[in-house]
Amino acid sequence: MPKRLWIFCFTFILVLSSFLAGCSNNKAGSQEKTLIYGRGADSKLLDPIQVTDGESLHVTEQIFDTLVRYEPTSTKVEPSLAESWTTSPDGLKWTFKLRQGVKFQDGTPFNADAVVFNFERWMDKNNPYHKGGEFPYFGYMFGGFKGDKGAVIKDVKALDEYTVEFDLNYPQGPFLSNLAMSPFGIASPTAIKKEGPEQFAQKPVGTGPFVFVEWKKNDHITLKKNKDYWRKGYPKLEQVIFRSIPDNTARLTALKSGDIDIMDGLNPNSVGLVKGDSNLQLFNQPGMNVAYLAFNTQKKPFDNPKVRQALNYAVNKEGIIKSFYSGLAEPAVNPIPPFMWGYNGKIKDYEFNLDKAKKLLAEAGYPNGFEVDFYAPTEPRPYLPDGKKVAEYMQADFAKIGVKTKIVTYDWQTYLDRTGKGEHSMALFGWNEDNGDPDNFLYVLLDKDNTRTPDAGNIAFYKSDPLHDLLIKAQRSSDQEERTKLYQQAQEIIKNDAPWVPLVHATVPYAAKKEVTGFIPHPTSTLYLENVDLK
Incomplete structure (x- = not known):
């Protein structure tokens, strides 16, 4: 082989090898860790208050934070956008101290006014931004909307920049647990006003660990790391792609071939196949x-x-x-x-x-x-x-x-x-x-x-x-x-x-490649991906 041709071939092989290594999303040393999550259907909308389906909420859970949230392995409530809270002896008044220094993904400051904006939008059917859907979960969990006979929440007001007070018409035993539910993710008031509620549901903006990038309907949704996320050191991934593969068997085939990294909707009769594959791991979610x-x-x-x-x-x-x-x-x-x-x-x-x-x-x-x-x-x-x-x-x-x-x-x-x-x-x-x-x-x-x-x-x-x-x-x-x-x-x-x-x-089984770490199925099916990494 002539010397020049040999040098060219050697150089080409080096470049190709570097390119392929950079494309792999499962290498610990790769510059961009991308998790591809395989699921059975596409999302409906990406404004959490407008939806009830898990395919939508699993995506919005990465984009939005709630005032409080569930611990990673239980339904016990822990702080999130609210650092602490108190309630009156009669259960009719709840006061939340908010986390300072948090910003929405569009740069809007998170504060008490943002919380009030969201709740007024949700609870008042006459609010100019109460559009784009029926806000079903709010009605389900809080007895209806403002003016309804059974409505739980009477009023929400800002006491100062980082203190919010909820006045209730009736005490509600599960009030705090309800606030932790992902439909009540706090959205950027600026983005809703700019885009309008209908368009916001296609281009969501929250304070969560990942930022919306694109949505190709019935194919995939791409999110990227929120580099300014208030939980320091999180998320660990640079990118998450939710890929829709309707057939369970086809989804498992995609996992085994390396086209996706993790999947839900594993057929129960495929559990043995996962257990017998040294390249895969199995997770079971309790049957709540x-x-x-x-x-x-x-x-x-x-x-x-x-x-x-x-x-x-x-x-x-x-x-x-x-x-x-x-x-x-x-x-x-x-x-x-x-x-x-x-x-x-x-x-x-x-x-x-x-x-x-x-x-x-x-x-x-x-x-x-x-x-x-x-x-x-x-x-x-x-x-x-x-x-x-x-x-x-x-x-x-x-x-x-x-x-x-x-x-x-x-x-x-x-x-x-x-x-x-x-x-x-x-x-x-x-x-x-x-x-x-x-x-x-x-x-x-x-x-x-x-x-x-x-x-x-x-x-x-x-x-x-x-x-x-x-x-x-x-x-x-x-x-x-x-x-x-x-x-x-x-x-x-x-x-x-x-x-x-x-x-x-x-019992709900999930399967993932062995390189996936930090994934814990939650009893409520809430999807926490900020802790997930690829080794």
């Missing part, structure tokens, strides 16, 4: 969730409790767990999981009994059954790895009692929109608990207050005055023993009225 079949109680035939009870008897939960969860789930008897305080362990489940189901249908006036649409999600959910196949499994048993179902599917965002408006007759759904309090299951998902469309949390549209009275009384108590008794009574009403078939509480 519920998958359920909701009956639209405002539509025939599900306005009849006997019909709802009949279908409870026609669901083989053990068969579903064996077929679709590989044992990583337990049958759900109540909406809340057995390890949560307030659980009523005395309630007996509807056993799988098709004869009892037929008898109840006959008593309800449907001796030959009926035909009905059956909504099922196509994208994998943490509590429901394959909604369509679960629906098909249930469909076969329903047919045995004369109930002929037509399975209806939509993409996840359309599914949320249609069920939130009450267009379904029955629908598979689920919930990841947000704050460690039974209120977040029972009030959000089953109280009559949360049947407001188009973003109903209670997609059974179940309205029970006795249940409502118990749940509101429990909300307004700070005595956990009293609240436990009230929630146990509430679960008895729910069991008898049967607005749902509670299906399972699922």
Whole structure:
């Protein structure tokens, strides 16, 4: 080989090697550490107050901070944008001392006025920036909006530059835990005023560890490190990319090939494959969730409790767990999981009994059954790895009692929109608990207050005055023993009225490359990525 050609080839190889090394996101010595997070669906919006879906909130949790937050491994509340707080003896006044020296990602100072701006925007439907959505979580968690009979928050005001006071209409037991929920991330007032609420939901600005860069719909969302983040030394990553890969198996293939670094929505029957791969690691999130079949109680035939009870008897939960969860789930008897305080362990489940189901249908006036649409999600959910196949499994048993179902599917965002408006007759759904309090299951998902469309949390549209009275009384108590008794009574009403078939509480598996460090699945499904690193 001529000397000049040899020198050229050698130089080219060196340059190519350097380029490839720089492209790797898993090398400890690389200049830019990028974590690619594989998930099953795209986000809906990126303004946390406007959404309820995990795919949106997992992204906004990186961009925004809340006043208080949960500890990394529990639902115990710790300081965040608020350094400390006090409450009055009657529970009607809460005072928060705010962290100083914090700035939003657009340079706007974080202070008491910014907190007041956000809460006034959320709570007052007449506020000029209360646009772009229905702000569902605010209504769910705080009893409605300003002027509503059950509204918890009366007023929020700045006492000085770094002190905020909340005046409540009623005491609320889970008030502090509610404030830690990611929908209540504090947004830049400057950005909202500049962009408008609708555009802000596409270009979010908070105080969190990562800054929004770009969003290519149904493909990826890119975030970069907030170099001025107030938690010194964090985040450890330079960049995070959320990549949408709808099929669970395809997502695992992408992980094994190195196209992504971490994934949620791992099929339970793929857990063994991950355990057997020395290049991968497995994480399990406790099952603080519920998958359920909701009956639209405002539509025939599900306005009849006997019909709802009949279908409870026609669901083989053990068969579903064996077929679709590989044992990583337990049958759900109540909406809340057995390890949560307030659980009523005395309630007996509807056993799988098709004869009892037929008898109840006959008593309800449907001796030959009926035909009905059956909504099922196509994208994998943490509590429901394959909604369509679960629906098909249930469909076969329903047919045995004369109930002929037509399975209806939509993409996840359309599914949320249609069920939130009450267009379904029955629908598979689920919930990841947000704050460690039974209120977040029972009030959000089953109280009559949360049947407001188009973003109903209670997609059974179940309205029970006795249940409502118990749940509101429990909300307004700070005595956990009293609240436990009230929630146990509430679960008895729910069991008898049967607005749902509670299906399972699922253990949620995640998989990651062995180079990923610092990842801890949170019981509430909150995604903390500021501690994550690549070695």
